[in-house]
Amino acid sequence: MSDGSVSTMEMLPNELILNICRHFTARELYRAFYGLNRRFSSIADNISDLHLTITNNESHEPVWLAFSRVIKLKIENAKQIDLYRFSNIRSLTWIRPSAVQLQKLCSFTYFAYLEQLRVYDIYDMPSAAHFHQFVFSNGFPRVRILSLSHINISSPWVISLCLRAINAQNVSDPHLYKRILISCPNLTRLDFHMLRCIEIPMPVSFQHVNLKRLHCTGTLSSRSLENILAIVPGLMQFNINGSIREQPLVYFERLGNTLNVFLPHLNRFDCNFLFTGQYADLIKTRSFLEKFHPCFKHRMKFTKLSYGRIRIHTKSII
Known part of the structure; x- marks a missing residue:
């Protein structure tokens, strides 16, 4: 029963207030509490x-007092930023950095503790090439998780032993897949998102034995899939999303053969395809299709969509 008293946040112990405040961003924290009282x-x-x-439209008062304690930073369309104030960053996301900002980013002095890096929408090609060369040549020796868009491979890369997971977005160069695997021998996960239908060439005398999880998005022919999977014999999980331009029965027969030949350790396969054709004809092929690989068995599902499209996808594993 209420005794008529009013409860306020000031009545809470410091430990509880600290736990509450940990759910706030630095900006929310300082705008809500700083200056209320000592x-x-x-x-x-x-x-x-x-x-x-940080965006270009927001004031940094009084949140600049917390810059040295920020471990996760996102920068978007910010024209001016003093990177020296962020000395303890572990995770950085930067959207649309300028050429000058990219040059500053390629300095280990700023981010000595950086472990996760995401940079998107780089439009200056010379700067992009230099930046991507820096990243894939062990420029950030602590970074283990990397996400980039429009990766430029015009400059040579050396090697990056630290990278474990890469998300490559808006891929248009068919040689990027091989370049990433060669430069990152310890990579265990790769997400590869293609802008358009590209044909992946067959690498010569090369295998990447540490990759365990591969997620491909885009339209890939059965030949390209074979070229992709032939060099990752240790793969355990494979996920593909895109469109099928070949007959599904032929496509899955070739895919099943590729999985059987090149991926002896595969234990999880997921797919989500769009195909334009006759739904009734496709249904008749299900029993044949599921025989091509153990990962297909009892998991393939067909969903009829509009305009003659059919979704071919795997059922979730419970």
Whole structure:
């Protein structure tokens, strides 16, 4: 029963307030609590592991006081930013950096503790080529997770032993797949998203033995799939999303043969394809299709869509 008293946040112990404040971004924290009184200002000044998003339209007052305690930073369309203030960044996402900003980013001085890096929408080609060369030549020796779009391979890469997971978006160069695998021998996961239908060439005398998970998005021929999978014999999980331009029965027969020949350790296969054709004819092929590989058995599902399209996908594994 209420005794008529009013409860306020100031009545809570510091430990509970700290737990609540850890769910705020740095900007939310300082705008909500800083300057209210000495106690709340002190709490704001003593919270570490902060997250922050910086855009060109937002003021940094008084959140700049927390810059050295930010570990996860997202920058979007920011024309001016002093990177020296962010000395403890572990995760950085940067959208549309300028050529000058990319040049500054290629400096280990700024981000000595960086472990996750995501950079999207680089439009200056010379700067992009230099930046991607830096990244894939062990420029960030602590970075293990990398996500990039429009990767430029015009400059030579050396090697990056630290990278474990890469998300490559808006891929248009058919040689990028091989370049990534050669430059990142310890890579265990690759997400490969293609802009358009591209034919992946067959690499000569090369295998990447550490890749365990591969996710491809785009329109890939059965020949390209064979070229992709032939060099990753240790693959355990394979997921593909896209469109089929070949007859599904022929496509899955070739895919099943590729999986049987090149991926002895595969234990999880998932797909989500779009195909334009006759639904009734496709249904008749299900029993044949599921025999091509153990991962297909009892998992293939056909869904009729509009305009003659059919979705061919795998059922979820419970």
